[in-house]
Amino acid sequence: MNIVEQDFYTQIILSMAALVGLTSFLMLGQGRLLRLIFVFALQGLLLTLTTALVAYSLDNPHLYISAVMTLALKVIFIPWMLRREVMQMNMHRDVEALSNKTALMLGGASLTVFSYYVLHPIVQTTSPAMLNALAVSLSVVLLGMLLMISHRQAIAHVVGFMSIENGLFFAAIVATNGMPMVVELGIAFDVLVAAVLFGIFFFHIRSSIDSLDVDKLNRLNEVDK
């Protein structure tokens, strides 16, 4: 299936998939927390647009609700909350020194290839364009994990976690044309609750080790050495 033979809707979905993948890469190389959160919000916006597009093209009204929920949660509320926490803890001027950014990026690129390779056997069975987008969403999930591994700030970990969720959400929207409303509502509230809980945890971690750098957790001991 060449892209020229696809209809316009599929082309837009594929472009959206590419852009969502790009935002994942942008997050991966971002050392500043506020920009990381901004790119995360941008990814949420792309998800919202994709959902609205699927809703429009399939004439599926309940997807509009899910789009609005994505907009409210992932574009506005969670980024706002994370941003507020960063500002409160006075970390917005810190730049995290990522060790070997180039290797990290190339690792991300190879993860993209890997996810495509993994999904290749499945791709043979169904509509190829949609499952191509599925490959991208798997790579978004893997890149989210890589983000969590490579960054040391707890807030970056949360953003990585949320972007994993974004990847799964994108897969659900594109591959199944929207999950049942109950499931989507459930996931949305799970994410909301997770975000609030993370916020509480930040304060606990910070009050106990005086930093949000999780590497320092390795040095926790019962007795002082």
Added chain:
Amino acid sequence: MNWLIAIFQVLLFVALAPLLAGWLKCCKCFLQNRRAPSLFQPYRDLLKLTRKQPVVSEQASWVFTRAPYIIFSATILAASVVPLIAVNLPTSASADVIVLVGFLGSARFFLALAGLDIGTAFGGMGSSREMTVSSLAEPAMLMAVFTLSMAASTTNLSVGITHVLNEGLVLRPSFVFALCALVLVAVAETGRIPIDNPTTHLELTMIHEAMILEYSGRHLALIEWASQLKLMLYGVLIANIFFPWGIAETFTPAALGYGLLCIMGKLTLLAIILALSETVVAKMRLFRVQEYLSFAYLLGLLGMLSHIILEASR
């Protein structure tokens, strides 16, 4: 007849390049609340420089005096490969993208040699920096252009542009990446702000200016003109590869005139965007250039990947 139009196109390229630089300066001045010089000031500067006597150091070898001519002609040759107002011209049919990169590379080689030749500390430093930047920028540029080549299955620019044109409006994810990569590379290669500041003579930051510090008179004019030409070349590449609509496919005067209008409109817009980004973005530390360009390379790579993953037939 076709050759005449091709030569006309190259002449147009050479003649319009200072105008683009003048327009860019106008936009920047407007954004920075300064009074802009006339749109034709770059022409006057070039004219003034050609009238002046070049001062050449006694230690300079023949490389120093010949280099401006070689750089200028190599850049013109590179410009002749890029379709400006019409596709399918004989000059662009005879060479492809790799030749284009080669021409630009040889121009840069001689510029770096000239910087080293005179033996001043600044010249050598500028040359070494320029080569560092370009060694990272060239693979990124080739990656971006290969994405187009894979989509159109040719490395010839003219054929590739015709392919994009005939396909109509197809949203290609890979082109989004290639566009971003090419924009980043173009900014680095033409020495615009996050990489190099074209208006500064501060020793810590300059790259291009450091190499041409010893030049004066008509030599300087040629080098300045070549760098304006290079800026326009990258602008035309970006405009015509990704937004080719309006470029002439037949050689009637009406089509050619329309093509000229279109490309001037596109370049005007691009210059406004460039001026905006130059006003907003601060200059980067030299040691962060490598990160910037590896990001451009990554974008090019992602473009190729998304071409294979998302678009290609299987």
